[in-house]
Amino acid sequence: MSGTPAEIPTRREYVKGSGALVGGGLLAGCTSDGSNASAGEFKNGTTADADSYSVTMAPMGTVEFEDVPKSVFTIFPQYADMAVALGHGDAVNSVYVPEMSGKTMNTYYDRLEGVSFEWKGLPDPLKNGLNRELFYKLDSDVHLVDPAYISTQNGWSQSDIEDIQNNIGPWFGNFYSGTHDKPPEGYRDGYRYYGLWEMFEKIAEIFQEQERARALTEIHANVLSTIEENLPPKNERPTAVRVTYNDGSFYTYHLNKPGYWLADTRPLDATDAFAEQDWANLWGTVDFETMLDADPDVILHLWGISPGYHLDEIRKKIESQPAGRQLSAIQNNRFYAAGMRYQGPIMNLFQLEMTAKQLYPEQFGEWPGYVTGESYPEIPADERLFDRRKLADVIGGTF
Structure with missing residues (x-):
């Protein structure tokens, strides 16, 4: 293989x-x-x-x-x-x-x-x-x-x-x-x-x-504490799905299952739109109609931060389909660039912050969006989940 x-x-x-x-x-x-x-x-x-x-x-x-x-x-x-x-x-x-x-x-x-x-x-x-x-x-x-x-x-x-x-x-x-x-x-x-x-x-x-x-x-423990203290009640959390879109199909992934591939979504405990699906290969493949039936409030597109994945172009492809245009996440501008599941500690801190804002903007501040090919967006200091200077100091050995 x-x-x-x-x-x-x-x-x-x-x-x-x-x-x-x-x-x-x-x-x-x-x-x-x-x-x-x-x-x-x-x-x-x-x-x-x-x-x-x-x-x-x-x-x-x-x-x-x-x-x-x-x-x-x-x-x-x-x-x-x-x-x-x-x-x-x-x-x-x-x-x-x-x-x-x-x-x-x-x-x-x-x-x-x-x-x-x-x-x-x-x-x-x-x-x-x-x-x-x-x-x-x-x-x-x-x-x-x-x-x-x-x-x-x-x-x-x-x-x-x-x-x-x-x-x-x-x-x-x-x-x-x-x-x-x-x-x-x-x-x-x-x-x-x-x-x-x-x-x-x-x-x-x-x-x-x-x-x-x-x-x-x-630093990570403090981020988790901030998230836990500010999560809304379960019945007020959005439904969400993490996907990769290609040629008319959505490769769909769970949000809250075990494993470090989900270390940036599991702590946020959103409602998994496909939670009841038990995919043999750890992911599923669904068409537009199935996605529309689930109609998640938020769609997180894996690899959206990586070069080669142009979220605006992907969104246009989804919107070109009648069922795609009807998706609530598309209509409400809640179709977001997500990070990489192969994440180490630095990546995890940023991806936790990013996903928190995408799922819960009222609690953690609005996600400003990501522009393909550019740096992680600048976040106002009072809306950051961790101190950039402190993190850089630890990585640099001055702490």
């Missing part, structure tokens, strides 16, 4: 700027009969010395590090965002579709003085399928990737996974916490799901940046 998760647009679709979504199952049926990889106490094939430290997370178990990684392999941008948040963004040596991931990250970072992600020149690990040669070429100190996910990729055996681990650097990631979907068979024993900020704390241990992570976690 393809190594590209269905939630991310394919490279071809991204380059076309079509806003298309990959069809098919998300890793559906892709399992490995191999045993669970164990990072053990090895780095580059040698036993760790007395100055080493260890970090424990499923499915890897306990992983030993000789020192703080200086080169870090990532695929999905949540790990790159974590590295930036911890002051180690320059260690990242790869990321999925760098122009898309990097520009999306910098859309938020533009509002944080001194914070940026240098994505130009980074290779895309999934450009031509996950190639083992790239791992040897980059010679990374750590691979922030779930070995369970790697086991689902074409051409990868358990021995390949172990070779990378033993000869280059350990694996350290947890992909299925994003969805709470079942991991491949060979990894199900002992697999555990973590929240986004739990995973962030684990990555902070790798970089030995626990103090910085605690300061960032405090």
Whole structure:
């Protein structure tokens, strides 16, 4: 099967700027009969010395590090965002579709003085399928990737996974916490799901940046408290749906299910317009008539902040259909650009703020809208859910 998760647009679709979504199952049926990889106490094939430290997370178990990684392999941008948040963004040596991931990250970072992600020149690990040669070429100190996910990729055996681990650097990631979907068979024993900020704390241990992570976690906790204290009663909350629109169909996603893919919508607890739908692949596909039957008050369009997704053009396509013109979210101008589900801590803070304003403008202030290709919009200081200066200071290490 393809190594590209269905939630991310394919490279071809991204380059076309079509806003298309990959069809098919998300890793559906892709399992490995191999045993669970164990990072053990090895780095580059040698036993760790007395100055080493260890970090424990499923499915890897306990992983030993000789020192703080200086080169870090990532695929999905949540790990790159974590590295930036911890002051180690320059260690990242790869990321999925760098122009898309990097520009999306910098859309938020533009509002944080001194914070940026240098994505130009980074290779895309999934450009031509996950190639083992790239791992040897980059010679990374750590691979922030779930070995369970790697086991689902074409051409990868358990021995390949172990070779990378033993000869280059350990694996350290947890992909299925994003969805709470079942991991491949060979990894199900002992697999555990973590929240986004739990995973962030684990990555902070790798970089030995626990103090910085605690300061960032405090900012996040304050955002959650502000949200919880100001949410309207349940019967006054709007119905909403998160979608990606393409060629007459809406790929629809839940708002309040488990998993860090929903870390920017679940705390806001809006009424999911499709809450009763149990989609086998974690999302559904609905036509205009079905969407109109549900008629959500708010439509959040995934990837609306990312380059290649022009929300005004997408809206025009929806409005060109009779049923589309009748949608309440279209008529009431509540069709919004949403963020990226592969979000790290910095992205999550901005996306929580953005979504709070889109769902509850009376409580959190009006969302000013997003202009394709520009920075995250400027928000009046008294309507921000977190202090930009404080966040930038923590990321920069001056706190």
